[in-house]
Amino acid sequence: MQASLIVAAVGFGLVTASILAIAAVGFTLQYAITNILNIAYGDVMTACAFAAYVLNASGVNIWVCVVAGALFGAFFSLLLNRFVFTAFLRHRTPLYGMIIVSLGVGLIIQNLLLAIGGPNFFSYDAPSGSTVRLGAIHLTQSQIAIMALSVAIMLAVHLLLRHTTLGKAMRATASNPALARVSGIRTDRIVDIAWMLSGALCGVAGVVLVVNTATFAASTGSSFLVIIIAAAVLGGVGHPYGAMLGALTIGLATELSATMISPAYKDVAAFVILAIVLLVRPQGIMAALRTEATGGI
């Protein structure tokens, strides 16, 4: 195995980690605040990618489509929350029921996309730009843009959670919703915002995933969900910072195993890490670092 191949794989790993971090932070943030495990997340990602595809096909620049995907995701998630998830919660659906509801919603979205788009692969009209070389790492300009976007989003999430009143309210709601309510926080509004934020991240992740991999089909999001879950559980579900760390680990692990073992076993590598973490530290790597001061998230 040539060292340069491994270094190149690290480059691709960082790109995958960047996309994964956006998706996993969205997934885990929504879980932390709403306590609903959203298995439909991957399929919402596909829906956002599809919405961006429709726009892109009519001639809109791909980076504008990323923004459009984010807006679509935010709006779509808000609707899902209002008309499905919160509705079922108010209907006193137990925890197991909520999980099945989210699985059902995911299947419905995925198959509606299949019914609308057909069993085809779609690709964006997005020039990937010239290749940039950093030693053995060869990345396209759009891949570098994706990494920059991801870092910017992570910083924004950090600033939001730590340095704004809204972020404080979100952390309070995640930590103890009843206590947050009696402290005057409108938790239902926070839950709506959490869904929108999660949906926006989901939308960005969905579109940049396709920008990076070039094509998508109706099942793209649900297969990506595997490594989202691996990254989120690795970091401890409900911990955005853990999800970032988990995304970095899983992103590098999948691309390195793709180079060193076989591309078909990318996700299997993620699963092996997940299984080891579950056997050794089921609470995830971030739980130990969690203190009272950080207030849940």
Next chain:
Amino acid sequence: MSGAVQFYISTLLVYLAVDVMACWALNLQFGVAGLMNFAFIIFQAAGAYTAAVLTLGSPDASGNFQSYVFGSSMPFPLPLLAAAAVGAVLSLVVGLITLRRLRSDYQAMVMLVVSIIATTVVTNEIRLFNGPAGLSTIPQPLADVLNLDPLDYQWFYVAMSVVICAVVYFFVHRITVSPLGRTLRAVRDNDAAAAALGKDVTRMRMFAFVVGGAIAAVSGAVLVQFIGAWAPGGWLYPETFVLLGAVIIGGRGNQLGSIVGALLLPVGFAEATRFLPPIGRPGLIDALQWVAIGLLILLFLWFRPQGIFPERRRTFDGSGTPNRAWTR
């Protein structure tokens, strides 16, 4: 009845028997013990694969046109028993990863991942599982001994499936009405309380998981020996959702309900669309069928979450003796 109609009905009856067994297994795990086994279908697939390779004979004998491991030609009941053993062992392994110390939503999530990863591995391991093509020409049990004409063999298989079904029913029923079943329900309804009363919660969950996995594998074995073919594409995670839906619609925790659920969802729903005229592009009806199944389950969770036949709670008369209705 004409031959074709008999053929059709007998095939449906075998499918029904397989789905009912699978639903009972899932009901034991999900309905009685409260486990979110989103990987259920892979235990059924594992049983089916085991029964297939144990009856196919050595791959060399058929000119190596498909590759698999442990090829042998075991006589009839052995492949079923081996399938049950493989289902149990696989459940034990998956259970060790997922059932200890994990919240039920964590469990569900990890099980889903297990199911998807299992499909990936099986599809890519050509030498072990023959890849996406899967296995074919799996012989039917006792076909060479009985020498029946095809239609009579169909009815023989129906009878055999019903007998296996009855054995499974008896087995599961004994568990659910026993103190063990009561403990499982206690773990489902309030695991902290069960643990406080000295029940080993993880062990109870593991028990239901392993027994359910073994039964799932048997149901897969019965199915694969009937249809004679096995491919990883037939055992994807949404299939678990259909069985889960059947258990919910029938009534979580109720074995009679599972029969009705299996009749309505995996058998009834799949067959109803078969008679629709082909509209739109190929695959459109399939996609819309999944949408309809999803909506149906959501509607049930909204309007009748306890299912058509709700679980019967044990009741007591004034003196503290259990009412008769339970013991039926």
